[in-house]
Amino acid sequence: MQNCDNCGSDKSKLLYSINRFKKPFKIHSCRKCGLIFMKPFFSNKEIESFYKKEYFTGNIDDTKAFTYTDERKNKKGFTAVNKKRVKKILEALDSPSGKRKNFLDIGCSFGALLDEGKKLGFSVTGMDISDYALAELKRNSINIIKGSPETNDLPVNKFDVITLIEVIEHLKKPGSALKKIFHSLKKNGLLVIQTANMDGRQAKKAGKNYHYFLPGHLHYFSRKTLTEMLENTGFENLEFYYPCEFGLIPKLIKSKGDFKKPSDYLKWIRIIFYHLKSKIHTGNFALTSAMVVYARKR
DSSP: OOOOTTTOOOOEEEEEEEOSSSSOEEEEEETTTOOEEESSOOOHHHHHHHTSHHHHHTOOOOTTSOOOOOGGGGHHHHHHHHHHHHHHHHHHTTOSSOTTOEEEEETOTTOHHHHHHHHTTOEEEEEESOHHHHHHHHHTTOEEEESOTTTSOOOTTOEEEEEEESOGGGOSOHHHHHHHHHHHEEEEEEEEEEEEOTTBHHHHHHGGGOTTOOTTOOEEOOHHHHHHHHHHHTOEEEEEESSOSSOSHHHHHHHGGGOOSGGGGGHHHHHHHHHHHTTOEETTEESSOEEEEEEEOO
């Protein structure tokens, strides 16, 4: 029996059958709270097989597979985004620098975000399930924790900030993970989550073709369901940002990393338009489906 990880209900309805990947899967919605999730989940062995070297380097030729954007190939672009993000985190912590503050990035990959945290004074730790990714962190002398917050015990009252950037959707038990994260944060600690907003018009209009429906994504949140899960865990003072908290300019700089010819700069029109559309939102509704939430432990 696969119960909803938000409200515990065992009642769900089929939304979509996704057949565009090697491993087809089904997407359900909880009849009680509306949380969207894969049902049934892939086995742990199948999920682990998704995150080999080819996933992290983007070197999978099969169009029916899914990959990660290798941040090492666009260092300038990722630096622009991550530097701005860390500065925003420092503002939220009301700290001029990260000195003597502990930073954990869960699903850290090659540590691009942690690199910027380290530059701005944080003591940084990375967590990931991939041996390939963690080997890169070892070379950069970054503290590491292998695994997932679902399966690993985190140190209690240790971190000032914990980030889950495009990670919570990969978890089988996000509720359990959030509880461990809550206890691992210090008083007044900050949790930063970036994920898709399934109540956004972008996701609803795309339906089963929404690009976020991927084999490695097991849960799909709306502002409503993410708020419920965070508040039920004990988090307070939630602040939502659309599409992100670090502004447009870093996104434009990052996008340049993929440009091959002058005409590629025309893509900026689409990026700018998307960013402006994201500012149209009210309550649980948003015109686009990108969101970031800052949640605090009081």
